[in-house]
Amino acid sequence: MSEYDFIIVGAGSAGCILASRLSECGRHSVLLLEAGGKDDSFWFRLPVGYVNHYYNPASNWMYYTEAEPNLGGRKLYAPRGKVVGGSGSINAMIYVRGQPADFDDWAAAGNPGWGYADVLPYFKKLERHPGGETRWRGGSGAIGLTPLKPHAHPICADYLAACDELGLPRSDDFNGERFEGAGLYETNIDGGVRASSSRAYLRPALSRPNLRLETHCRTQRVLFDDDKRACGVTVLQNGAERTFRARKEVILAAGAVDSPKLLQLSGIGDEVRLAGLDIPTVRHLPAVGRNLQDHLCVSFYYKSSRKTLNDELGNPLGQAWAALRYAVNRSGPLSLSVNQAGGFFRGGEAARQANLQLYFNPLSYTIPKNAKAKLKPEPYSGYLICVNPCRPTSRG
Known part of the structure; x- marks a missing residue:
């Protein structure tokens, strides 16, 4: 079959949910x-x-940025998922929606329906929180959550005590009433298993006869009819080019990098830039491919006077014990994220709201220098504190 009602490009966190929801009624082929x-x-x-x-x-x-002049000419690593589930299948599973002011700013900028009060019902619908349904949380959604509060490594208590000494506020739930402050994260982990949108939404939906998944299928361009309406895509799959037609819509869900890239390859973007690449312009939209905002992360490594996850996961005996605990009852460090504590803070007195995020990681590890290498614990007790801006002013 080469014709469908809906074609979704990208089976990442958004694409998996879209495929599930659009195929749910049974009337549409996806x-x-x-x-x-x-x-x-x-x-x-x-x-x-x-x-x-x-x-x-x-x-x-395994993307890298261009060389950054203000960072000594360095190129920064930017991992992105290339698998069903997208980055949600390879990330560290921290579950944070974002602060209400972020969404309210979207609405104030001329986007009705995107304020926090508008999007909150959908966040609640998504999640299955162990605390059940509340004003802020959902209790019956597809994504199961695990708060780290009862499971975090003991050294996380030292991090929280240090925040108290500095007079920093506390937050009991970053997705609850109080966003700003120090606390323990919660994760999209369900019963010791990663709860990606692929596992929670797509996998149950794939039994439907009106939904088809094609993997190893890289979209080359979007096709347009005479009215310049998107009507299909061409893809490269296992070395062969294929064409699929859409009766209703082509939906790009390929992420913040590859969706605008695909638009440009398809002739939607700045006509001057497209002409320089010998790409015929379908529509001149100069903002496509510009104004990317990213939150660069800086990690600080510390040796510790207390034992950390390095001591549990840095030797064969500790690894075997962790594997046994996971095999018996899905518990222990293998069932959790290594990003366990952190918080959201104001970077200065002039900040109107939290604009920095901290991660406290009870594990310090070496960064691999070659492809296919694994992260490896440092050979001593150690931890990481990472920081990134939540509201960057730079654009790319």
Whole structure:
């Protein structure tokens, strides 16, 4: 079959949910295209398995920025998922919606329907929080959540005590009434297994006869009819070019990098730039491919006078014990994220709201220098404190 009602490009966090919802009524045929492979390996289900995918070209696009003049000419690593589930299948599973002011700013900028009060019902619908339904949380959604509060490594208590000493506020729930402050994260982990949108939404939906998933299928361009309406796509799959037609819509869900890239390759963008690449202009939209905002992360490594996860996961005996605990009852460090504590803070007295995020990681690890390498614990007790801006002023 080469014609569908809806064609979705990208089986990432958004694409998997869209495929599930659009095929749910049974009236529409849906094609979901993914450039990577399937996420059916055990290492995608195991929460700590992300260490195998952080630097693996089989499941990661392994993007780098251009050289940054203000960072000494360095290029920064930007991992992105290349697998069913997208980055949600390879990330560290921290579950934070964002602060209400972020959404309210979208609405104030001329986007009705995107304020926090508008989007909150959909966030609640998405999640299955162990605390059940409240004003802020959902209790019956597809994405199961695990708060780290009862499970975090003991050294996280030292981090929180240090925040108290500095007079920093506390937050009991970053997705609740109070966003700003120090606290323990919660994760999209369900019963010791990664709760990606692929696992929660797409996998149950694939039994429907009106939904088809094509993997290893890299979209080359969007096709347009005489009225310049998107009507299909051409893809490259296993070395062969294929064409799929859409009766209703082509939906780009390929992420903040590849969706605008695909638009440009299809002739939608700045006509001057497209002409320089010999791409015929379908529509002159100069903002396409510009104004990317990203939150660069800086990590600080520390040796610790207390034992950390390095001591548990940095030797064969500790690894075997962790594996046994996970095999018996899905518990222990293998069932959790290594990003456990952190918070959202104001970077200065002039800040109107939290504009910095901290991660406290009870594990310090070496960064791999070659493809397919795994993150490896440092050979001493150590931890990381990472910081990134939440509201960057730079654009790319």
